[in-house]
């Protein structure tokens with residue numbers, strides 16, 4: 001079995017070393033092609049013989065179009081993709097992903113996409129105050145704000161409605177019970193491999209590790225397990241980091257599902273957890289579909 005991990009750069013980082021160790025254990029032939037170099041190549045030059053069984057894509061919401069196109073092409077050439085380009089695109093869009101989750105009967109906070117005609121009064125009527133404001137595509141907590149007062153909301157609306165409209169934003173119910181904490185559940189190939197409660201720094205309402213949050217060991221109940229597995233399934237992800245917000249009465253609602261979740265904090269919180277090993281074990285189930293050779297693509 002041959003596996004590629006597509007990510008940026010050539011450095012043999014600690015994360016790559018972990019993958020290498022896990023691959024040796026499972027007798028997987030593991031390579032780290034540089035996606036930047038590969039995605040600039042003429043697509044016709046991809047050598048069919050050299051292609052792997054599985055491609056693990058560590059591209060996040062910031063993936064470039066040509067990088068996603070490369071992944072699409074590898075899929076068409078029969079490689080199994082962890083995660084597929086279309087699934088990465090949808091998961092990276094908090095509004096689209098929220099709709100799909102809701103259509104699958106999963107709990108998500110009520111959302112309003114910011115438009116030209118959005119008014120502060122309508123937002124307060126629908127969501128109350130405080131209200132959460134965030135970029136539709138974002139990560140690491142950047143730009144995620146808690147707006148507490150009507151003047152602040154009016155101000156935010158004025159500022160963003162004056163922008164060129166390239167960047168989309170949404171408003172969302174504030175889940176007060178989850179202030180400064182959430183539950184990250186790591187799912188690989190339909191199974192939960194680890195989880196942690198994330199607690200934000202100081203009085204920050206965001207629990208992101210990138211904003212100084214910390215992971216703590218946490219016992220998962222049946223409801224959290226069920227929602228997490230169904231969320232990842234609904235979004236067609238092989239690897240997903242589901243962020244659950246705690247609701248009053250002991251329930252959950254889904255904040256977002258990350259297609260490229262980090263490993264280190266969750267491994268720190270769970271000393272026996274080896275995410276790289278869990279992912280490569282998931283890969284073994286998917287040998288390359290060689291029947292899908294390029295000449296058969298247009299049937």
Ligand SMILES: Nc1ncnc2c1ncn2[C@@H]1O[C@H](COP(=O)(O)OP(=O)(O)O)[C@@H](O)[C@H]1O
Pocket residue numbers: 109132134138139140141142144172173174175176178179180181182205206207208243245255256
């Ligand atoms: N509706 C909400 N209610 C309460 N807390 C929230 C809400 N939305 C986001 N948060 C907090 O902010 C953090 C970042 O929000 P998120 O939507 O996941 O953006 P990012 O993609 O930047 O991580 C979440 O992990 C959570 O702690």
Ligand SMILES: [Mg+2]
Pocket residue numbers: 140141243256
């Ligand atoms: Mg998040």
